[in-house]
Amino acid sequence: xxxxxxxxxxxxxxxxxxxxxxxxxxxxxxxxxxxxxxxxxxxxxxxxxxxxxxxxxxxxxxxxxxxxxxxxxxxxxxxxxxxxxxxxxxxxxxxxxxxxxxxxxxxxxxxxxxxxxxxxxxxxxxxxxxxxxxxxx
Numbered sequence: 237x238x239x240x241x242x243x244x245x246x247x248x249x250x251x252x253x254x255x256x257x258x259x260x261x262x263x264x265x266x267x268x269x270x271x272x273x274x275x276x277x278x279x280x281x282x283x284x285x286x287x288x289x290x291x292x293x294x295x296x297x298x299x300x301x302x303x304x305x306x307x308x309x310x311x312x313x314x315x316x317x318x319x320x321x322x323x324x325x326x327x328x329x330x331x332x333x334x335x336x337x338x339x340x341x342x343x344x345x346x347x348x349x350x351x352x353x354x355x356x357x358x359x360x361x362x363x364x365x366x367x368x369x370x371x372x373x
Contacts, residue, residue, distance in 0.1 A: 241368065244294050244312045247287040248361035250274075251319045254283060255354030277330060284323045291316030312364045319357050322346060 253260075254274045261271030273279055294313035325346070363370075 240290060240294050240297055241309075241364075243286075243290045244309070244316060245361045245365050247283065247290055248312055248316055248319075248357045248364070250283050251287050251316065251323065252354040252357035252361065254280060254323060255319065255350045255357065259351050259354075277327060280323060281327055284320045284327065287316040288320035288324070291320065309364075312360055315357055315360045319353055322353065 253270070257267075257271040257274045260267045274283075291313040294309045294316070
């Protein structure tokens with residue numbers, strides 16, 4: 237379905253921007269209002285849940301013009317699911333009161349990769365948009 241194709245692109249970009257929100261908000265002044273919106277727990281939760289669901293449906297439902305049912309959308313689908321999982325961990329850490337030391341160690345290990353993961357999600361979305369029929373993208 238073409239709808240899941242476009243939803244996958246849109247939500248992979250949103251996931252990437254959510255991961256890059258702190259970095260871009262500090263570097264680019266015009267990105268500050270977007271950062272404030274993307275870092276709200278409610279908005280982040282909706283983006284993560286929809287991204288994971290779209291990723292799962294992309295694995296199940298074949299996009300138009302696709303010759304290989306699963307492998308054609310494997311990278312964008314797995315990107316949405318994996319990065320959604322990373323952000324879901326961050327959301328749960330904010331909601332649940334976890335012992336400070338254990339949560340900080342895990343979060344510090346993951347936050348070092350937020351910028352590269354955000355760039356990766358945006359690059360995958362752009363490549364998937366530009367080359368829709370390419371296998372794996």
